[in-house]
Amino acid sequence: MKTVLITGCSSGFGLATARHFLEHDWNVVATMRQPLPDVLPASPRLRVLALDVTDADSIARVVAAAGPIDVLVNNAGQGALGALEGIAMDRVRTLFETNTLGTIALTQAVLPQFRSRRAGVIVNVTSAVTLLPLLAVYSASKAAVNAFTASLALEVAQFDVRCHLVLPGRSPETRFGENALSHMGDAIPPAYATLANDVFARRTPSDPVTHAADVARAVWRAATDPSAPMHIPAGADAVALAG
Structure with a gap:
């Protein structure tokens, strides 16, 4: 029975992905900053572990506790909404620590076992x-992961390790907007107010969106289909953008 380690499982995409793998009889190591065991169905194949992807000791403990891992899903992340002029550099650093450096650090910790077994999926x-x-700062943190993944894939293909990117669109089912707004503060200075109003006004209830189940299915495809492309859009709006 295979094992998947998933970050950011307390809600949204990570939670839906953990449920999807459990439903398909995988062992699931679901990680969160603050463990919430009750958000997932009780199962002997489930372990819920505390993980802070910005903390090296936390990463080491989780990787050791997880045992052999077949698939690593780096899903944990934060949003940042605002004009660049209004976003404090401390906030920029925090975002990159989680979205970018956290992904790199956890991948680095898991990769040796993939290489030694000549098998694994990231x-x-x-x-x-x-x-x-x-979204300039958020975009930069995600673009860095995209480039990291594409380059890493070339390094690890010799060990039969696959790398994939799942690209969700805008989702009403995650805490991205809530988290982004909670950190926004004065991130939209008056000079950018008209632009911000225009951006928010463009959104309508009929716009295509990404549902958490779309992301779970895309991650499942990446994990289980050796012929899957590196870039997998997830959600109607993401598919439209990719087209």
């Missing part, structure tokens, strides 16, 4: 919604 969840105003 799935990094980034975003299809990046080339928009007021």
Whole structure:
């Protein structure tokens, strides 16, 4: 029975992905900053572990506790909404620590076992919604993961390790917007207010969106289909953008 380690499982994409793998009889190591065991169905194949992807000791403990891993899903991330002029550099660093460096650090910790077994899959969840105003810092953190994944794939193919990117669109089922807004503060200075109003006004209830189940299915495809492409859009809006 195979094992998947998934980050950011307390809600949204990570939670849906953990449930999907459990439903398909995999062992699931679901990680969260603050463990919430009750959000997932009780199962002897489930372990819920505390993980802070910005902390090297936390990463080492989780990788050791997880045992042999077949698939790593780097899903944990934060949002940042605002004009660049209004975003403090401390916030920029925090975002990159989680979205970019956390992904790199956890991948680095898991990769030796993939290499030694000559098997393994790395799935990094980034975003299809990046080339928009007021998302410059967030976009940069995700674009870095995209480039990291593409380059890493060339390094590890010799060990029969696969790398994939799952690219969700905008989702009403995640905490991205909530988290981004909670950190926004004065991130939209008055000079950018008209632009921000225009951006928010463009969204309508009829716009195509990404559902958490779309991402779970895309991650599942990446994990289980050796012929899957590196870039897998997830959600109706992401597919439209990719087309």
